[in-house]
Amino acid sequence: METVIKDYISSELVRDPALLPLADETSLLESGILDSLSLLQLVVFLEGRFGITVGDADLLPEHFASVNTICAYLRTRQPEKQAAHG
């Protein structure tokens, strides 16, 4: 999961090559990698790739602060997805 997300962010959202390679704990907000529109791109990617829906209430900076926090957020959503499929 970390690799998939990191690859997407590195290839699609990072505009400053100096920020590469991207560390799991790099702050995506403070580094300027994520702004309003790139967050949307990321959310659309995550929804498509992991089969979840990110609601407005989940659009919190702490969920998208870094690759690590994104993965942690996704893990909290995986049980819901599995339950839905189960």
Added chain:
Amino acid sequence: MGDGNAGRLLRKAEGVVYWAVTAPVLGRMPAPLGYRIACRRGDWIARRQPDRCAEIAGNLRYVLGDDLSPTAAQQVTREWFRLASCEAVDVMRLRHSGQALCRLVEIRGREHLDAALAAGKGAIICSGHFGSYDSAFSMLGAAGYRVTTIGRWQHNFTAGLSDIERRFWDRVHAQRLRRHRKRPNIEPWPGRFDVATRAASVLRANEVLTIVIDAPPLDNDKARAMNVPFLGHQAKLVPGVVTLAQVTGAPVLTGFLYRSADYCHQVLEISSPLPVGGERATAFKRCAAEVSAAITRTPAQWRYWASTADLASLGLVREERDAPRLPELLPLSEDSVRSDRAPDRPADRLAPG
């Protein structure tokens, strides 16, 4: 009215009285009479603000150049004040169901909006700070569309306003517009990073999202701003509307509200969808060209002529013209100029009125 403190206070008081008392009365009068009186008030304001008239006329001439003679610039300036006064009447006619305004506005191109929504991905209406754009968005809501707007309420970000003033403008202005909109405005404050995702939520619900694209970029948006042809110059504008459309698949239509020569009737022209696929810069240039064309068609309807600072931020006038000649003047009045937190201010939206 002089330029001293007393003059400024008088101007502010007149603006408050106009929005709180006069315009609501005008909005209940027969339309030809109400708008005629609003025009008279605009003429009166213009006569008493020669410096501001000179600034507007100077900006018109500077940006539009030889396309506008000095005499024409004066006429457009006078018209600018008239239209600003009429805008307040538009807002007041949105009372209750909004039909008092809807009756005066012909919507052309409604079929384009209906067809766009039929595709199920929502619709983005792209416009500018042009005419009674805010009333137009609310009027679409009154006409049965579920409308949400990306944009800040001026009273929420103008520096130096007291809580009482913010509440006042919220009550006399924003509240009347807001009641016809599906959701609260999505206000793009610096550091607010969920604007685009909330906008996408609107589109996913197959609703209408309105956005004005001619605002000077915020400091933290300047890196994303593009230089695009605009009013015969290169302007710095943020192409977020195209990114949003490309990510969500929503079509982008333009919408401009043109006021007729009788001042009370208006036409809201909605275009067919603009091509927004492919290269982002190219697609955004198309959007900017549409806004530019609308302004060129009726320049008096563009709000930013009154703010040299905003024109400079857009890159349309030289920085040395950017001297904030009226910085000390009170916001939300005819003197409204770019605030410290400026950006996508609904420039003079409340103001000229």
